Amino acid sequence: MGIIDLLVLTIYIVAGGALIMVFTLLNTAYLTYYERKVMAHMQQRLGPMHTGYHGLLQPLADGLKLFFKEDIIPSQADKAVFILAPLMGLIPAFISFAVVPFGPKFTVMGHEVPLYLADLNISLLYVLALSSMGAYGIIMAGWSSNSKYALMGGLRSSSQVISYEIAMGLSLISVLMMSGSLSLVEITKAQAGAGLLGILPNWNVFCQPVAFIIYLIASIAETNRAPFDLPEAENELVAGFHVEYSGMRFAYFFMAEYANMLMVSCLAVVLFLGGWNPIIPRSVFEMVPGLGGYIGFIGDPAVWWFIIKLYAYFFLFLWFRATLPRLRYDQLMKLGWKIMLPVALANILVTGIVMTFLN
Amino acid sequence: MLETPGAVLPLNYWPVMVYGLIAIAFGIVTITIGYFFRPSKPSQSKLSPYECGCPPVGDARERFSVKFYIIAMLFVLFDLETVFMFPWAIDFKALGAFGFYEMLVFIFILMVGYVYAWKKGALDWD
Numbered sequence: 001m002g003i004i005d006l007l008v009l010t011i012y013i014v015a016g017g018a019l020i021m022v023f024t025l026l027n028t029a030y031l032t033y034y035e036r037k038v039m040a041h042m043q044q045r046l047g048p049m050h051t052g053y054h055g056l057l058q059p060l061a062d063g064l065k066l067f068f069k070e071d072i073i074p075s076q077a078d079k080a081v082f083i084l085a086p087l088m089g090l091i092p093a094f095i096s097f098a099v100v101p102f103g104p105k106f107t108v109m110g111h112e113v114p115l116y117l118a119d120l121n122i123s124l125l126y127v128l129a130l131s132s133m134g135a136y137g138i139i140m141a142g143w144s145s146n147s148k149y150a151l152m153g154g155l156r157s158s159s160q161v162i163s164y165e166i167a168m169g170l171s172l173i174s175v176l177m178m179s180g181s182l183s184l185v186e187i188t189k190a191q192a193g194a195g196l197l198g199i200l201p202n203w204n205v206f207c208q209p210v211a212f213i214i215y216l217i218a219s220i221a222e223t224n225r226a227p228f229d230l231p232e233a234e235n236e237l238v239a240g241f242h243v244e245y246s247g248m249r250f251a252y253f254f255m256a257e258y259a260n261m262l263m264v265s266c267l268a269v270v271l272f273l274g275g276w277n278p279i280i281p282r283s284v285f286e287m288v289p290g291l292g293g294y295i296g297f298i299g300d301p302a303v304w305w306f307i308i309k310l311y312a313y314f315f316l317f318l319w320f321r322a323t324l325p326r327l328r329y330d331q332l333m334k335l336g337w338k339i340m341l342p343v344a345l346a347n348i349l350v351t352g353i354v355m356t357f358l359n
Numbered sequence: 360m361l362e363t364p365g366a367v368l369p370l371n372y373w374p375v376m377v378y379g380l381i382a383i384a385f386g387i388v389t390i391t392i393g394y395f396f397r398p399s400k401p402s403q404s405k406l407s408p409y410e411c412g413c414p415p416v417g418d419a420r421e422r423f424s425v426k427f428y429i430i431a432m433l434f435v436l437f438d439l440e441t442v443f444m445f446p447w448a449i450d451f452k453a454l455g456a457f458g459f460y461e462m463l464v465f466i467f468i469l470m471v472g473y474v475y476a477w478k479k480g481a482l483d484w485d
Contacts, residue, residue, distance in 0.1 A: 013373065
């Protein structure tokens with residue numbers, strides 16, 4: 001492979017990378033809109049209505065507003081760490097999207113185009129490693145602000161993130177035992193077709209319901225969402241680790257939080273909900289007279305299935321937030337260390353016994 | 360999989376590197392451009408740390424509960440155990456029953472440490 005080929009490849013990658021970047025940014029922006037709308041309707045309100053049709057331009061207005069706001073660096077803050085912290089939060093959250101398989105390879109004008117940037121054989125480890133990096137941004141922000149609320153929020157947040165990471169990792173192991181690969185593309189492909197009883201799809205959520213529930217709880221706790229939002233408990237800690245941040249630097253933490261939520265939802269879709277595999281098989285649509293010709297027009301249906309599942313999973317986050325009260329800190333630690341960890345280990349053992357002796 | 364004869368870096372990782380640079384560039388460029396647009400009118404009270412409107416008392420970087428250190432140490436132990444289980448889980452089907460028994464021994468040792476930490480009260484938060 002010559003230098004020219006590498007250059008051409010790099011141009012393709014930059015184009016694809018820019019697309020994924022735009023996809024991530026748009027989704028993080030519209031997750032906030034989705035959240036506000038769903039929360040509002042659960043509380044019998046309307047939510048944002050004025051900016052654009054039914055408030056559809058609200059996320060853009062929020063982003064522009066934060067962009068033009070003053071950037072305040074407290075006089076007693078550790079300046080270098082204070083400036084670095086938002087980047088440490090945002091960049092790992094974005095980089096992990098490089099390996100998410102949004103859709104399979106499809107052919108455009110004779111070229112094979114994959115709907116993912118990279119298919120590493122260690123994709124899952126890569127994502128887990130980067131999600132751990134996010135804790136650095138939190139603890140750097142908490143420490144450098146030189147504010148008591150920020151320090152407490154940062155400590156709480158980082159210890160919560162690392163506590164639930166163990167349960168999350170253990171819940172993934174039982175899935176990996178079944179798929180036998182760390183590549184997210186391979187894991188998705190292994191879930192194609194019909195599974196249990198010939199009716200349900202062959203998704204891991206049906207074979208590993210316990211692992212899915214553990215992952216669901218751990219992913220909410222990992223992203224510091226209600227009912228595990230102690231680091232940002234408004235009535236105790238104001239805003240937690242980013243209380244001293246303003247303007248675009250605050251927006252970076254905000255984007256990182258939503259990008260992380262998007263990432264754990266993507267992982268849940270790939271690992272448990274069948275990734276790009278259709279909910280309703282394509283053959284059903286092709287049976288409807290007159291519809292068959294239109295399937296190609298809306299792009300590859302696989303991507304749309306992925307996005308539908310993504311937003312359905314994210315709906316659970318909002319549902320929990322609207323329903324459940326916040327936990328106490330000792331309850332949070334007890335749930336993570338004394339309940340989720342043993343259950344996840346037991347799940348691995350049961351999976352091992354079933355796979356060893358019943359196959 | 361792309362073929363890379365003689366390449367130092369496996370070509371599969373090239374997109375990840377390029378995308379990483381795009382993400383880093385996005386983060387730095389956006390905040391740098393904003394520098395030319397945003398106002399900057401600092402004042403002493405604006406730059407003091409937030410403390411419910413009162414003047415801040417003392418330094419924020421005081422001592423905090425030792426529990427956080429214990430959680431961090433336990434995390435290192437248990438997360439390493441989890442990482443050790445990843446390669447086993449990948450090759451689970453190939454290893455068969457023998458691999459499963461080996462892992463039972465491993466998990467047993469893990470559980471001894473876990474029960475010890477539990478009995479010592481390291482997992483309690485008072």
